[in-house]
Amino acid sequence: MSALDDELAQGIAAAKLGQRDVARQHLQNVLRTDPRHETAWLWMSGLVDTPAQKRDCLQRVLALNPGNEMARRGMEQMAQSEAASFLSVFEPRTPPPAPVVIAPPPLSETPEAVIISEPLPIGIADVPQPSQLPAGAAPSAAPALDLPPPSKITDAPCVFCGAPTGMDGICDTCGIEQIFDCPLCSHPLDLRERKVCECGQSMLPFLVSGGVDHNKLGDEYQKRDYPGAAVKQWKAALATSPKPSQLHRKIAEVYLDLGMIEQSRQHNELSKQK
Ligand SMILES: [Zn+2]
Ligand SMILES: [Zn+2]
Structure with missing residues (x-):
């Protein structure tokens, strides 16, 4: 059982609770360690901001495992929602009421992905596409990530053993998290x-x-x-x-x-x- 599983579990749990930022942070930690983590990319596909990012995540899952049913269905749903959105442009408009006013443009279909306002910290678009890599090669560069700011406290004594502690919140001396x-x-x-x-x-x-x-x-x-x-x-x-x-x-x-x-x-x- 690895620290990676811990991160994944925390990411999935946060995603299920709707804590999108927390979930993304944990999944980014997983993907930074293992850029070929199929499950992490799949969960990330539900947490990104734009349909393009969602498609990118799903494509990564399918590149790693073409048999991933969830990713395949996700891509199909995206294609359907895009087609519906495209076709809605050609729907007949409701006749404008008299006196004649300009009818508002038809609303596009609600996108399947939930759009959230904050920028996505992970530079997903910057990560090398699996298809651009030589066959069998793992992406060497981990995604560029914005790590959370380190704790303000440095050299504060450990709560448990009194030794000076560093920025990461784990005591080097007794190993206990602060x-x-x-x-x-x-x-x-x-x-x-x-x-x-x-x-x-x-x-x-x-x-x-x-x-x-x-x-x-x-x-x-x-x-x-x-x-x-x-x-x-x-x-x-x-x-x-x-x-x-x-x-x-x-x-x-x-x-x-x-x-x-x-x-x-x-x-x-x-x-x-x-
Ligand atoms: Zn300590
Ligand atoms: Zn509290």
Whole structure:
């Protein structure tokens, strides 16, 4: 089970919750590591801004796997919606009422893709097309990405071991993360700054001496419907858990909910091991 699966799970979970920006960020992280990730491109196709970007994503999926049924259907739907939009130009206009005024132009069909206003951070158009690459070659250049701004805090002491920490929010000394999404409102909460979120949610119930109660925090995320974050915490709990099979079972259930069948199966297997 890799960090890539974590990112993918968080991306899919966010997409299902309609958190498009969050979802795109996670999927971009996946695609930066693995530009040939079929599932990530497929989910990204539902999150991009324009029909052209959507088509680009779907074409990538089909280039990687011509048998991908979802991508094929997506392309067909796009073709249909474009045809309908094109044909609507020729629909007879309703007769203008008297006195004669200029009738407004017919509205084009609602595009199939949801258009959202912010610019897409990923330079999808800049990524080399699979068709432009030599056969069998993986795209060497990862997409240019706008990474989130690093935390303001540098050299602030680790909440858990007191050693100076860097910008990435993970303590190099004890390895424990310092920044968590608030389980209530999902805003990032830097424990070096504060342990109670602006929304009132305290992180103290999840902090134990020398670390984080990853199992308890994971349960809280799951209760609040942040399955991707829950899986991440449960995986962190695996390292020290006396009951790893319970954790694997919970992880398997979330993966199943997210449609990540293979990952779910793997954790189901692991949950049966003693
Ligand atoms: Zn530390
Ligand atoms: Zn909060």
